[in-house]
Amino acid sequence: MAQPGPARREHRQRRVRRDPRHRRRGDGHPERDADIPLSETGRRQAEALGRRLAALPEDERPTAVLSSPFLRALDTARIALAQTPYAASGGLEPRVDERLRDRDQGAFEGLTHVGIRRRFPDEAARLARVGKFYYRPPGGESWTDLALRLRAFYRDLAAEEPGGRVLVVAHDAIIVMSRYLVEELSEREVLAIEKEPVANASLSRWRGDGRAMRAVTYNDRSHLDEAPATTVPDASASS
Secondary structure, X not given: OOOOOOOOEEEEEOOOOOOOXXXXXXXXXXXXXXXXXXXXXXXXXXXXXXXXXHOOOHHHOOXXXXXXXXXXHHHHHHHHHHOOOOOOOOOOOEEEOHHHOOOOOHHHOOOOHHHHHHXXXXXXXXXXXXXXXXXXXXXXXXXXXXXXXXXXXXXXXXXXXXXXXXXXXXXHHHHHHHHXXXXXXXXXXXXXXXXXXXXXXXXXXXXXXXXXXXXXXXXXXXXXXXXXXXXXXXXXXXX
């Protein structure tokens, strides 16, 4: 992996607890995953994250903010930055990069593992044969597909923000695969990490020394005391 440069990289995860009912738009069609807004709990968690950002010393404050285009991630970035005294004065606003979007589940969107086996038995068998890391659901992405777009993202980020401190607001799959790339993990290692849910509005940080990146913290929820940490029960397939 092309290292993201000597800057500290900070990654924020934000996923929203979905309404247990299948959400639908006004025209009766299911609401797109990209359009699902933050819940009230999610907004409180974003505010708590913002207070942590506000307390950072000047030499640790983000110099750039990039976000997934998904509404819940972009709202998290905006709410968090609004809690800081330096974002408005410094013109710090989130920039959207579509490569930070959540992993596309394709035909498996919204299905549990049981639902996949019932509706797509041949695909379920192929998943078992190929393995979770390399398997691509119909119309969706494999974990390795996600790694490819993240490699391109971090390569561009290193060129565009040399020496910067970058706050990335994204999703659990992005956080996990960032660890895979930055820490040069094996397939077995990253799949073991993926079993632990990444909390909403948690904080993961990597710091560069000019040669490589090292992990500082992962899935840190200490700032969420006032807004209890939550994770999303995986209503859709993790494949």
